[in-house]
Amino acid sequence: MRRITRFLLLPLVALLTLSAGSAAVALGPVPAQVPAAAPVLKLDVPSQQAAMDRLSFMVGRWLGTGWVLTGSGTRQEFIESETVRRVVSGTVLSVEGEGRDKADPRRVVHSALAVVNFNDSTQQYRWEAFSQGYVSVVTPEVGTNRFVWSLQTPSSTVRYTLTFTATTWHEIGEVSTDGQQTWRQNFQMDLRRIG
Numbered sequence: 001m002r003r004i005t006r007f008l009l010l011p012l013v014a015l016l017t018l019s020a021g022s023a024a025v026a027l028g029p030v031p032a033q034v035p036a037a038a039p040v041l042k043l044d045v046p047s048q049q050a051a052m053d054r055l056s057f058m059v060g061r062w063l064g065t066g067w068v069l070t071g072s073g074t075r076q077e078f079i080e081s082e083t084v085r086r087v088v089s090g091t092v093l094s095v096e097g098e099g100r101d102k103a104d105p106r107r108v109v110h111s112a113l114a115v116v117n118f119n120d121s122t123q124q125y126r127w128e129a130f131s132q133g134y135v136s137v138v139t140p141e142v143g144t145n146r147f148v149w150s151l152q153t154p155s156s157t158v159r160y161t162l163t164f165t166a167t168t169w170h171e172i173g174e175v176s177t178d179g180q181q182t183w184r185q186n187f188q189m190d191l192r193r194i195g
Helices: 002-027 045-053
Strands: 060-070 075-087 092-101 106-121 123-130 134-138 139-142 146-152 158-163 169-176 184-193
Touching: 045 106, 060 169, 075 106, 075 184, 134 146
Parallel strands: none
Antiparallel strands: 060 075, 060 184, 075 092, 092 106, 106 123, 123 134, 139 146, 146 158, 158 169, 169 184
């Protein structure tokens, strides 16, 4: 086994040496002193875990239905599944969702991934959501069995309000185009805990 590893490493080292030499010729001389990497920030893991405990009501597998108003104003109904897990030693929640067309459940109409963590330096939660080619990074409001996140676009504010019981997840999406004076609902989900 030792001989096999050595034989596999030798061509790799030769390749890296040749690549580095080519890069040095093409890009100029390699600096004599490579700058040190930035120090790694060590955060208070127990503090983060305790903050994430406040979101335990979200953890689980969820299934249900929902609707969204499309750009043309028609209402599209979907079947939704959500999986929320604690990861990274309980310091992060991952939220994975998938919606399928209620009329044709083989067709996926949306999928999303979000992560939530707590920064003990700023004492704030951070919500980072990925959906349909968009990335949203916001500071959510966390309450008792309640989670609210919103984002600002050039022409509107979009807000999602999630409320939970031990067995249910109710979520609405709203949009305001007048500086948050009035809101119009454009999304709703009603899920039940299945695991």
